[in-house]
Amino acid sequence: MKVLPFKIPKAESDILIVQEDRGRTFYEQLHQHEEIQLSYVVSGKGTFIVGDTIRDFQPNDVLLFGSNVPHVLKSDISYEQDSYMISLFFTHDSFGKHFFTLPKLKNVQQLLKDASFGVKFKENQAILKPLFEAILIQKAIKRFATFFEILSILTESKYETVSSFINTKNYTDDEGKRMSAVFEFVMNCFDQKIVLEDVATIANMTPNAFCKYFKQRTNKTFFRFLAEVRIENACTFLTNQAQLSVAEIAYSCGFFNVSNFNRKFKEIKGVTPTRFRKQVL
Numbered sequence: 001m002k003v004l005p006f007k008i009p010k011a012e013s014d015i016l017i018v019q020e021d022r023g024r025t026f027y028e029q030l031h032q033h034e035e036i037q038l039s040y041v042v043s044g045k046g047t048f049i050v051g052d053t054i055r056d057f058q059p060n061d062v063l064l065f066g067s068n069v070p071h072v073l074k075s076d077i078s079y080e081q082d083s084y085m086i087s088l089f090f091t092h093d094s095f096g097k098h099f100f101t102l103p104k105l106k107n108v109q110q111l112l113k114d115a116s117f118g119v120k121f122k123e124n125q126a127i128l129k130p131l132f133e134a135i136l137i138q139k140a141i142k143r144f145a146t147f148f149e150i151l152s153i154l155t156e157s158k159y160e161t162v163s164s165f166i167n168t169k170n171y172t173d174d175e176g177k178r179m180s181a182v183f184e185f186v187m188n189c190f191d192q193k194i195v196l197e198d199v200a201t202i203a204n205m206t207p208n209a210f211c212k213y214f215k216q217r218t219n220k221t222f223f224r225f226l227a228e229v230r231i232e233n234a235c236t237f238l239t240n241q242a243q244l245s246v247a248e249i250a251y252s253c254g255f256f257n258v259s260n261f262n263r264k265f266k267e268i269k270g271v272t273p274t275r276f277r278k279q280v281l
Contacts, residue, residue, distance in 0.1 A: 016147055017089035018135055025075040026083050030180035035089035036115060037065040038150070040125075040132040044083030046075040047232055049183060050118030051163030052218045052225070054232045060125040062154070066115035067092065072180070074187050076236070086132045088147060107155035118162035124153055165219035178203050179217065190229045191254045196222070230254045231268045234261070238277045246273045 017035065021027070030049070041061040048057050050071040057063065057073060059081075065071050075083040092100055092112070100108060111119070121128075128150060135146045181202050186194070199222060200210040214222045230253045237249040244252070250261035250273075265273045 015090070015094045016143065018143070019087045019089065020136065021085045021087065022082060024077055024082055026073045026085060028072060028074050028184065030070055030072045030176065030183050032068045032070045032176075033089075034067055035091055036067050036112065037063075037071075037087055037089055038154075039063045039065075039085050039087040040128060042084040042086060042129075042132075043081045044075050044085070045079045045236075046073060046083070047187065047229075047236075048073040049187075052165040052220050053118070053163040054225075054229050055120065055162055056232060056236060060129065062121040062125060062128055064111070064115045064119040064121075064154075064159075066112065066118075069116060069118060070176075070179070071118065072183060086136065088132075088135070088150075090147075108151055111151075111155055111159075114159075114161050117164070119159050120162055121154060122158040122160065124157045127153060178205075182214070182222075186226055186229050190226065190233055191252055193256075194226060194254070226254075227264050228268055231265055234265065234273065235269070235276065238273060239280045242277075242281065246277075249273070 026044075026046075039062070041057055041059055041063070043059050045058045046056070047054055048063070048071060050065060050069060073085075099105075100112060131146055131150050131153075135143055135150075138146055182199060185199065185202050196207045196211070200207040203210050203213070205213060211222060214225070218225060234249050234253045234255075237244060237252060238246075241249070246262075247258045250258050253261075255261035255264070262272055265271075265276070269276060271279070
């Protein structure tokens with residue numbers, strides 16, 4: 001299976017593709033596809049990367065990824081429930097070349113524009129869940145009607161764009177495999193000591209060449225990205241592991257100096273780890 005680009009399985013006549021993903025993990029390779037992806041996470045927890053940003057996902061999250069936006073979702077296999085996600089795939093031309101440019105669909109146009117940075121919705125999940133479940137068994141016109149009802153609700157919902165930078169260049173297979181290998185290594189080994197030479201070797205590049213390559217494609221340094229991965233995982237520990245001290249969490253996430261952990265956490269999240277824990281518990 002190609003890492004990038006990724007082909008969504010579909011019949012030639014399909015306009016709207018409905019897909020279920022079940023298992024201990026989702027597809028964990030960095031990938032991009034022509035289709036816009038709208039997903040409802042029914043169960044499972046973990047992290048996802050889109051553009052230059054890593055965030056967490058959990059049950060009832062609704063995510064939207066634009067056309068050819070590189071992304072990856074990594075499930076937390078320590079979570080007791082399997083990962084289950086319902087996804088809808090469509091293109092800008094699925095309903096006609098000019099359909100989404102109609103004046104009355106101005107709100108949808110803005111939503112699809114923001115989808116190029118990845119979108120995470122903040123409300124109306126309880127209303128959306130039965131619609132995603134219903135669309136699984138519906139046919140033809142009913143399925144389209146439900147899809148547009150979902151879109152209508154989303155345009156009236158609060159949401160946040162996840163990333164601040166997206167490399168719009170389509171990855172070649174070799175580039176995709178290289179970036180996917182780096183992301184997978186970091187997401188699996190963030191709790192260990194990671195040196196630049198090891199990561200550059202994974203990318204089959206010299207350290208200097210890799211630093212330039214990574215910055216061009218993510219708009220940040222590799223070590224900034226690594227720190228964000230570690231901090232995002234620390235947030236999960238702070239939220240779900242109340243028995244662990246801040247120091248224990250720091251060491252569990254690859255920080256070998258608590259002061260450095262506190263400084264990086266506040267730099268990235270805007271609050272100290274202790275304050276963050278008080279806010280979420």
